[in-house]
Amino acid sequence: MRGRRTARIVLLMMVLLGALPLAGCWDRTEVNDLGLITGAAIDKYNDNLISLSVQIFIPRAAAGGGGTGGMEMSGKGGGAGSTFVHSATGENIADALSHLQEKMPRKLFWGHAEVIIFGEEQARSGIGDDVDYLMRAPQPRERAYIYVCSGKARKSLEMQAVLERDSSEALREIAKSKASMSVTMTELAQMLTDQSGGAALPWLRQNPARSKHNPDSTSNYTNGTAIFKGDRMIGVVDEGVTRGILWLRNEISNAVITVTPKGSRGTVSAKLLRSKTRLIPHIKDGNWSMTVRIHVETAALQNASSANLLSSPVDVKNVEAAMNAEISDRVKQSLKKVQKDMKSDVFDFAGEFHRAYPKEWHRNKARWDDIFPRIEIKVEPDARLLRPGLTNVQSTTKAGEEQ
Amino acid sequence: MKATADSQPISSAMEDNYKTLCDIYSKCNDIIFRELKIGGKTESFLVFIDGMVNVEVLDLHIVRCLQHLTEPLTNENCMEVLGGELSISNLLSVESIEDAVSHIGMGCITLFVNGITLCFSMGLAKWEKRGIEEPAAESVVRGPREGFTETMSVNRAMLRRKIKTPALKMVPYRLGRQTHTEVNLTYIEGIASEALVNEADDRISGIDIDGILESGYVEGLIEDSPFSPFPQMQVTERPDVVSAALLEGRVAILVDGTPFVLIAPATLFTMMQSPEDYYQRFYIGTLIRWLRYLFFITTLILPSLYVAILTFHQEMVPTSLLLSIAKSREDIPFPALVEALLMEVSFEALREAGVRLPKQVGAAVSIVGALVIGQAATSAGLVSAPMVMVVAITGIASFMMPQYSAGIAIRMLRFPIMFLSGVLGLLGLMLGIIFIVVHLCSLRSFGVPYLQPIAPMKGNEMKDVLARSPIWMQRRRPKLTGRPNNVNRQAPGMKPEPPKGNESS
Numbered sequence: 001m002r003g004r005r006t007a008r009i010v011l012l013m014m015v016l017l018g019a020l021p022l023a024g025c026w027d028r029t030e031v032n033d034l035g036l037i038t039g040a041a042i043d044k045y046n047d048n049l050i051s052l053s054v055q056i057f058i059p060r061a062a063a064g065g066g067g068t069g070g071m072e073m074s075g076k077g078g079g080a081g082s083t084f085v086h087s088a089t090g091e092n093i094a095d096a097l098s099h100l101q102e103k104m105p106r107k108l109f110w111g112h113a114e115v116i117i118f119g120e121e122q123a124r125s126g127i128g129d130d131v132d133y134l135m136r137a138p139q140p141r142e143r144a145y146i147y148v149c150s151g152k153a154r155k156s157l158e159m160q161a162v163l164e165r166d167s168s169e170a171l172r173e174i175a176k177s178k179a180s181m182s183v184t185m186t187e188l189a190q191m192l193t194d195q196s197g198g199a200a201l202p203w204l205r206q207n208p209a210r211s212k213h214n215p216d217s218t219s220n221y222t223n224g225t226a227i228f229k230g231d232r233m234i235g236v237v238d239e240g241v242t243r244g245i246l247w248l249r250n251e252i253s254n255a256v257i258t259v260t261p262k263g264s265r266g267t268v269s270a271k272l273l274r275s276k277t278r279l280i281p282h283i284k285d286g287n288w289s290m291t292v293r294i295h296v297e298t299a300a301l302q303n304a305s306s307a308n309l310l311s312s313p314v315d316v317k318n319v320e321a322a323m324n325a326e327i328s329d330r331v332k333q334s335l336k337k338v339q340k341d342m343k344s345d346v347f348d349f350a351g352e353f354h355r356a357y358p359k360e361w362h363r364n365k366a367r368w369d370d371i372f373p374r375i376e377i378k379v380e381p382d383a384r385l386l387r388p389g390l391t392n393v394q395s396t397t398k399a400g401e402e403q
Numbered sequence: 404m405k406a407t408a409d410s411q412p413i414s415s416a417m418e419d420n421y422k423t424l425c426d427i428y429s430k431c432n433d434i435i436f437r438e439l440k441i442g443g444k445t446e447s448f449l450v451f452i453d454g455m456v457n458v459e460v461l462d463l464h465i466v467r468c469l470q471h472l473t474e475p476l477t478n479e480n481c482m483e484v485l486g487g488e489l490s491i492s493n494l495l496s497v498e499s500i501e502d503a504v505s506h507i508g509m510g511c512i513t514l515f516v517n518g519i520t521l522c523f524s525m526g527l528a529k530w531e532k533r534g535i536e537e538p539a540a541e542s543v544v545r546g547p548r549e550g551f552t553e554t555m556s557v558n559r560a561m562l563r564r565k566i567k568t569p570a571l572k573m574v575p576y577r578l579g580r581q582t583h584t585e586v587n588l589t590y591i592e593g594i595a596s597e598a599l600v601n602e603a604d605d606r607i608s609g610i611d612i613d614g615i616l617e618s619g620y621v622e623g624l625i626e627d628s629p630f631s632p633f634p635q636m637q638v639t640e641r642p643d644v645v646s647a648a649l650l651e652g653r654v655a656i657l658v659d660g661t662p663f664v665l666i667a668p669a670t671l672f673t674m675m676q677s678p679e680d681y682y683q684r685f686y687i688g689t690l691i692r693w694l695r696y697l698f699f700i701t702t703l704i705l706p707s708l709y710v711a712i713l714t715f716h717q718e719m720v721p722t723s724l725l726l727s728i729a730k731s732r733e734d735i736p737f738p739a740l741v742e743a744l745l746m747e748v749s750f751e752a753l754r755e756a757g758v759r760l761p762k763q764v765g766a767a768v769s770i771v772g773a774l775v776i777g778q779a780a781t782s783a784g785l786v787s788a789p790m791v792m793v794v795a796i797t798g799i800a801s802f803m804m805p806q807y808s809a810g811i812a813i814r815m816l817r818f819p820i821m822f823l824s825g826v827l828g829l830l831g832l833m834l835g836i837i838f839i840v841v842h843l844c845s846l847r848s849f850g851v852p853y854l855q856p857i858a859p860m861k862g863n864e865m866k867d868v869l870a871r872s873p874i875w876m877q878r879r880r881p882k883l884t885g886r887p888n889n890v891n892r893q894a895p896g897m898k899p900e901p902p903k904g905n906e907s908s
Contacts, residue, residue, distance in 0.1 A: 020826060028714040028825070030738055031729045038722070059729040111718030112725060139718070165726070 032059075035106035038083060039168025040140075041153035042130050043119035045089045050122060050130075052096035053087040053154040054108065055168055083166040085158045093133040110139035114172040116146050116185070117204065119153035120233070128192060128231035135189050142186040145175040148226040148233060149204035156204055174222060175202070178253045181225050181242055192231055194351060195365060198344035199228035200245060203236050229344040237337055244334025247294060247327060248347045250277035256301060257383075259322035261315065266305035268319050270298035270385060279349065281356045289376040290349060294327055299387035309388035316385050323383035331379045343373045411500040417446050417517035423500055424450060424515075434507070442472040446517035450503075455510035457529040464490050465512070465525065478519055485514075485523060493526030508583060532557070538640035538662070540807060543679040550640040551662035555585050558657055558664070561642040562589065566649060570594070573657075576607050578621070582614035585659040586621060589645075594652045599884055602849060603654045603667065618658040618665050625667075627847050632815055634808040635848040637666040637673050644678050650892070652880050668849035668883055672857075672868045674809035675699060680871045688871035698800035702813050703839075705800070706743045707824040707832050709793045713739045715828030731787040740825030742786055746794040747818070749776060754798070850884035875899070 036057040045051040088103065090096030101108055116134065118127055134140045149156045157167055164170035175182035181202040183191075191199035203224035223239040237245070246252040255272040280291040300309055300319075307315035338346060350368055354361040364371060414420055421436070428434040428450075437449040447469070451461070474484050482496055495511075497503045503513050503522050510528025535557070538550030551558045559573060574588040588607060590600050606625040615621060618638065626635045639645060640662045645655045648666040656665040666673075675695050680688040712719050713728065720728065735742060753772040757765050776794070780786040797817070804810035816839060823831030846853035856864035864881045866872040875897035879890050 026826065028738060028740075029717070031713055031717060031725070031732050032735070034717060034729075036717075036726065036729060038726075057726055057729065059726070059733040109717060112722045114722060141718075165723070169722075 029107065033106055034109040035104050037108055037110050037113045038166055039115045039117070039157055039171070040110075040113050041085075041117040041119065041149075041157045042093065042122050042127075043153050044121040044125060049089045049091060050093070050096060051087050051089045051154070052093055052100060053085050053157055054100065054113075055083050055085050055157045055166060056104075056108075057083050057166075085154060087154060093130055094137075110137065111141065113140055113144050113168075115168045115175070116140075116144050117153040117156050117171075118146070118148045118201075120148065120150050122153070123148045123201075123226060123228075123233035126231045127228075127233075131185070131189055131192060131231070134185055140185070142184065142189075144185050145172055146183050146185055146188050146201055147171060147175075147204045147222065148201045150206065156206065159206070171204075171222075178251070180222055180239075181246065181251075191228075191346075191348075194348060195354060195368070196345035196348045196350035197230060197368065198346040198348075199231070200249075200344075200346040201226045201228065201233075225346075227338060227342050227344050227346060229342070234344060235342050237334070237342075240330065241334040241337050244330040244332075245338065245346060247275075247277060247331050248279075248292065248334065250275075252277075257296075257298065257323050257326055259319065259326050261305060261307050261318040261322045263318060264305045264307040264315065268300065268305050268307060268309070268322075269302040270319070270323065271301040273297040273299055273386060279347070279352045281349070281352045283353070283357050283360050287376070288353070288371055288374070289378065290352070291378045291380060292331065294331070294379070294381045294383075296323070296327065296381065296383040297386050298323065298383060300385060300389050303389070303392065308392060309385070310390075310392045316388060319385050320383050323385075324381040327381040327383060328379045331381075335377055339375070339377070340373055343369065345372050349375065413498060413500060413503070413515070413520050413522055415518055415520050417448070417515060420500070420515045420522070421448060424503075427500075427504060437466075439466060439469060441469050441476065441516060442474075443470065445476060447515060449512055449514055450507055451512040452507060452510060455528055455530050456512050457527045460491075460527055461512060465527075469514075476516055476519060478521065481516070481519055481521060481523075489525070491525050491527065495524045495526070496521045497524050505583065535561075541639065541641055541644075541678075541805070543677070543682070545682045546678055547641070547643050549642060551642060551657075551664060553660055553662060555587065555657060555659035558642075558662070559587065562645060562649075562655075562657075565642055565646040566591065571649070574604065578607070578610050579612060579614045582616070584615040586615065587657040588654060589649065589657060590654040591649050591652075593889055594650065594880070595654055596652060596884065596886055596888065598886065599652075599654060599668070599849060602884075603656070607656065615658060615660075617661045618656065618663045621656060621658055622665055627849070628845075631842065631846055632812045633671070633843070633846060633853070634674065634806065634812065635667075635669060635846065635853070637669040637806065638663050638808060639666065640664070641678060647678065647681070650880075652883055668847075668851035670848065670851060670855050671809075671843060671853055672855075674806040675804060677805040681874070685871050685873045692871055695803050695805075698803045699813065702797055702801040702804075702810075703817055704820065704832060704836065705797050706747060706793055706817060707820045707835070708829075709790070710739045710743050710821060711824035711828045711832050714825065728787070728789050731789055734784045735787050737785070738825075739790075740821065742790050743793070743821055743825075744818075746776065746780075746786055746790055747797070747821070750794055750798050751814070856881070873898075 036059075037054045038057050039055040041053040041055075043051045043053065086100060086103065088096045088100035090099050097108065118130070122130070134144075135142070147156075156171075159167040161167045161170040164173060174180075181200060183201050188199065188201065202222050203226045204222050205224070207221045223242065224236050225242045225245055226233050227235050227237060243252070243255070252272065252275055255275075256269050257272065258267050258269045260267050275294065275296045278293045278295075280293065282289045282291065303309055307319060309316055309319065338344060345368075349372065350361075350365075354365075411423065414423075425436070433453045435449075435451055435453050437451075439447060439449070441447050449461075449465075468488050468490075472484070472488055474480075474488075476484055486494055495506070497506060497513070498521060503524065506524040507513055510530065511524040511526050514523040514525065516522075532554045533552050535549045535552055537548040541550070542548075549561065551561065562573075563571065568591070570592040572590055572592050576586040576588065577583050578586050586607060588600070588603055590603075603625075607621070610621065610624050612620070612624065622634075622636050622638070623629065628635065637644075637648070645664050645666060649655060653666050653668060656667070658664075676692070680692060713732075717725060732739075737745070749772075753769065753776070756772070757769050760768055777791055781788050781791060801810050801814045804813070816835075820832060820835035820839075823835045825831075827834065843853055844858055852859055855861060856868055861882065863879065867877060867881065875893070878893055878895065878897075880892050882890075
């Protein structure tokens with residue numbers, strides 16, 4: 001009796017186990033069968049077609065040691081030649097991708113695409129459709145960094161990286177350092193769908209070639225910001241304005257502020273410790289205004305001035321005042337450019353007003369494009385020099401002159 | 404001619420007894436019959452097994468004494484006379500042939516005297532035995548270095564030397580129709596719950612089998628879930644481990660002829676505790692315990708995780724790591740699953756070969772094996788370097804389990820999980836883990852849930868599982884099955900501290 005039960009259980013197990021291979025299919029995908037996309041570039045081809053370029057990792061080229069592979073995974077092989085760029089044209093990304101796949105022996109895999117670069121022309125004619133694919137398709141990462149690049153985006157992808165593995169890895173590292181604007185795909189999608197109707201993406205420019213023999217040996221250089229209205233790029237702003245945008249968007253995390261304090265010669269540089277920007281909207285008698293409070297804490301990095309930060313609270317106050325003026329300047333400069341000239345709400349003022357005055361917002365949201373450029377903005381920076389340092393090694397001439 | 408003895412009384416005629424025993428022990432070359440005349444006139448003979456008795460004492464003190472015995476022996480006075488004359492502490496009278504045979508089997512010398520319906524068994528058993536050595540599989544840095552031996556009396560003495568209270572009980576059983584192996588159920592009365600002792604007694608008494616050659620036989624016959632891959636009894640060679648278990652209220656089963664003692668009940672967590680945890684400072688004990696838990700999981704799932712992620716979820720690996728794996732996998736002709744199986748199976752083969760081979764050859768095999776697995780396989784392009792890493796880590800991790808049998812269980816279980824994850828990806832991996840966890844939840848060892856104190860949750864006992872709390876904090880014994888008696892094992896306030904007060908006074 002007992003033996004029969006055991007036999008039955010064993011039989012059942014065997015049948016169940018047998019069912020697994022019976023289907024005859026195994027939907028595995030080995031790494032060897034994947035073409036790993038490390039970066040993608042989207043350019044306008046002509047009025048109807050786009051051109052999709054992908055940077056694909058070449059594992060064989062990177063495996064050092066002449067084909068033996070295996071244990072000796074030497075450091076060589078990296079850098080030059082470990083990736084190649086391939087393009088295809090199509091109606092949209094999905095179409096272009098299918099054309100690209102036709103030419104590839106391996107299955108294209110988006111899971112590790114670290115950066116996606118839009119060409120300038122494509123950006124000017126609208127990136128909404130492309131973002132739709134990138135958000136909708138399961139493989140591309142929502143955390144990929146997005147760039148807009150001057151000229152053809154494919155060129156940026158083809159560039160050789162000196163320090164990093166390839167150009168897209170270099171771009172990703174730059175974005176991660178948060179020194180300038182950095183926008184991930186999720187953030188871009190949020191900017192495109194929220195009520196402000198504006199978006200900002202980091203702007204990529206190519207450095208001039210280092211030598212004539214090797215025109216590819218150059219690097220990308222990001223400093224500006226591409227300003228979008230809706231999903232179309234309307235202009236580019238330079239480095240200084242970008243800084244101001246970062247202050248306003250509360251995204252600044254890495255900065256050195258250099259000022260000349262009042263009543264002393266030379267400059268003082270302070271490193272940003274932390275900063276917090278608050279946007280406080282007001283609507284009074286139909287007047288829309290916004291107070292921008294920027295609270296900044298800094299540590300003195302270099303004192304090349306005659307100010308004595310250690311013992312003179314007055315000097316510290318002067319430095320703080322100078323920093324306030326500097327920040328205020330930056331912010332006003334970028335407001336003038338972005339708010340007044342380009343009329344694009346990349347700071348998400350719309351969201352602030354919506355949250356603070358939901359009723360007024362609903363009444364006026366259709367007119368937001370008219371209202372936005374006319375909003376009065378008051379900047380209230382509050383910079384503090386928290387750590388003046390422990391010693392004061394000053395240039396004697398400057399100190400002497402002061403007396 | 405019969406091989407076994409009936410319950411036949413001892414005849415008063417010596418010839419009859421002699422003939423009966425000769426029949427029983429026909430074709431037994433190792434049985435020695437020695438005829439002698441007591442006091443020069445009474446016919447008698449000694450029976451014993453060659454090599455199992457102390458021949459020196461026999462020659463010097465028994466044969467000579469008997470030859471010079473003057474007082475005549477009768478049925479009534481024989482015990483007093485022999486007891487007075489023979490300088491032997493362990494002297495018994497036996498009434499039937501069957502008992503006599505069983506005594507002979509235990510290494511006693513039996514004396515049959517003409518005209519007396521009793522025979523005398525003299526406990527002079529002595530045979531060549533191994534000395535007490537350090538248990539090789541359970542060595543510690545700090546702690547006693549003695550291990551059990553194959554001899555029951557030595558093992559019992561080792562336990563008694565550690566726990567001197569008369570409450571330490573050792574209940575004897577004779578198991579095995581042919582082997583008559585001595586098995587002792589050991590517990591501390593007043594600490595082990597009666598229900599547990601009764602249950603153990605029931606299970607051991609129920610055993611009816613030809614032979615018990617090792618405690619594994621007993622384990623296989625009394626465990627709760629015989630089909631489970633997990634051991635439900637702790638096995639140890641160390642007297643200190645057994646003593647600790649006894650003091651916690653567990654029972655131990657000693658089997659003659661093997662140094663391995665069974666401890667019941669056992670939980671998964673007792674399998675992952677080493678005696679050294681308690682001998683070292685508690686911080687390191689706790690950390691090492693967590694290291695073991697970590698590597699327990701590692702052994703179970705690391706190769707499967709690698710296979711699953713590499714064949715189904717490439718997006719889950721950090722980019723740089725995936726690229727370097729892609730580099731090293733580029734020339735590998737096999738799917739990751741086949742690669743993993745290849746490596747894991749050859750690792751198991753090497754391990755098994757290393758255990759079986761003589762020591763001198765073992766070193767050579769492990770060196771060649773390491774080369775084959777590590778270097779040659781990768782440069783031949785059969786296996787990728789990351790896979791070698793994974794297999795090596797898994798292999799090391801599986802040996803971190805202090806209980807060899809528990810280590811075997813998880814080493815075995817990782818193969819089905821590997822298949823599942825190779826076919827179904829992470830889904831299969833989770834399926835396998837769920838299956839194992841459900842199975843563990845349903846296991847019991849002598850009535851104690853296998854995952855106690857995690858499931859069912861016993862907050863008070865967590866301190867010996869999630870951490871190894873200091874000795875003075877472990878006031879209460881863990882609660883096992885049945886009604887606990889005598890739960891406190893130390894006086895309150897055992898935390899040591901310097902005396903309070905003024906330093907000068």
